Amino acid sequence: MKRRWRDKTEHMAAELLEIPKDTLLHVPRVMLIGNEQVVVDNYKSILSFEPELIRIALAKGEVAIKGTRLAFKVIVPEQLVIEGTVSSVDFH
Amino acid sequence: MAIRIAEFFSGSVRVLVLKDQSRTVLSALIARGVPLFDVEHVASEQYQLTLSLAHVKELVRAVRLASAKVQFINKWGLPFVLWRARRRKAFIGGALFFVLALYTLSGFIWHVEIEGTDQPEVIQAALQKLHVYPGGLLYRVVDQDALQLALLDALPDLSWVGVRMHGTSIYIRVISRIQGAKVQPTTPQDIVAKVPGVVAIVLADNGQAVVKPGQFVTPGTILISGVLEDGKSVHASGIVRGIVWYRSDVTLSQKTTVDLLSGEHVSHDYLMLGKFALQIWGFSHPPYTHEEVQSIDVPLKLWDLTLPLVLRKETVYEAIPHTVALTESALTARGLQFAATDVLAKCKGEGKVLRQNILQRKLEHGKLYMTVWTEVLQDIGINQAISPQKPETGKKITG
Secondary structure (H helix, E strand, C coil): CHHHHHHHHHHHHHHHHCCCHHHCCCCCEEEEECCCEEEEECCCEEEEECCCEEEEECCCCEEEEEEEEEEEEEEECCEEEEEEEEEEEEEC | CCCCHHHHHHCEEEEEEECCHHHHHHHHHHHCCCCEEEEEEEECCEEEEEEEHHHHHHHHHHHHHCCCEEEEEEEECHHHHHHHHHHCHHHHHHHHHHHHHHHHHCCECCEEEEECCCCHHHHHHHHHHCCCCCCCEHHHCCCHHHHHHHHHHHCCCEEEEEEEEECCEEEEEEEECCCCCCCCCCCCEEEEECCCEEEEEEEEEECEECCCCCCEECCCCEEEECECCCCCECECEEEEEEEEEEEEEEEEECEEEEEEEEEEEEEEEEEEECCEEEEEECCCCCCCCCEEEEEEEEEEEECCEEEEEEEEEEEEEEEEEEEEECCHHHHHHHHHHHHHHHHHHHCCCCCEEEEEEEEEEEEECCEEEEEEEEEEEEECEEEEECCCCCCCHHHHHHC
């Protein structure tokens, strides 16, 4: 309850002050570098990991990255780096 | 698989996780916040990942909980190197021994090369005394310049020694003194004044100049001292020029007789055998009251052989005596010239007349009497051996 209130306030402040949304701490961020690399910040967990499909749980919903020869370059808390040939990024 | 320096120090492992249904191990590690690198899918339920050595325990725990299996594929970093080193004590010992041996052995002289002499034994013997020989300790050898000087001192037959130390090798190049060449004297000596005078130039090649230009010196005054400041005696050498005065009395007659030739002459030819002369041509005896005879001798030669016979051509010229009376000024000039020539003969031709003064001049009975004062720049130094027993001798003369 408290968390939701805080999130709401943060979002409101961000709207009001026109702060870019990615500067907010708990907002997941998915960055594509060409179709070769995907950087995911503020992920929650890895749901599945295959060379053709990687599913990552975010705070709200999940992201599915499709492609070929996908692999994790780096996995550290708060950040993932995926490398391979990316064909699509879908949010569910 | 980028290896960063921090990773190298902490050590990393690459593992293959097997029989991991639905990636439990991976999820567990992510949940624990373990940094993972290069996670690659291999087959279903199989994947590889790289993680730091510090997190291996967590990996093993996660694998056990998931009842999966793990295979270590590769490991790298400093901890593994040390671990391997600990297991191979002999190898490390060998490496240390090698370094130690290299260090120890480079402390010896391995090679001494002598060049430029047909008698290397002589030089070897001298070098032995200076601790230079194959197998000698390098640290006992003085530096190459000192070694050079020491060798020159030890072997007076050498005119030059070059020493080059190159690691554990010593290269010596010598140039022998040419036999019969004049050896520079080394006996300790001073250069002292031989005549009284005023010093003009001091050029000390060896030793210490103790006089300055402009200083008046008496015979025996030390000009260039062979005794150096540190008490060492050397063979002083150099040039000291000084201004010296000479007083000469000149007497010249005003009238001089000169023979003038009239041009009339007759020739006589003689064949000489030793002192015996045989007149062979020209027998006329002209009635000359005054004559001047000039003769030219030509030794007779038969091919390369010189015969004991000499052909003499004698020419008799008619002469007319002529008396010249010089003026006083001309006579004075001639007197000064005579005085200068006389003085220069006294200083063996190495002097230079600076100034001449006429002290006294008197023309009496057709004769000029003159006293001339001549100032000459000449070498005033003379060698004087330093006797170590009586170092006071020189000073007594000075006093």
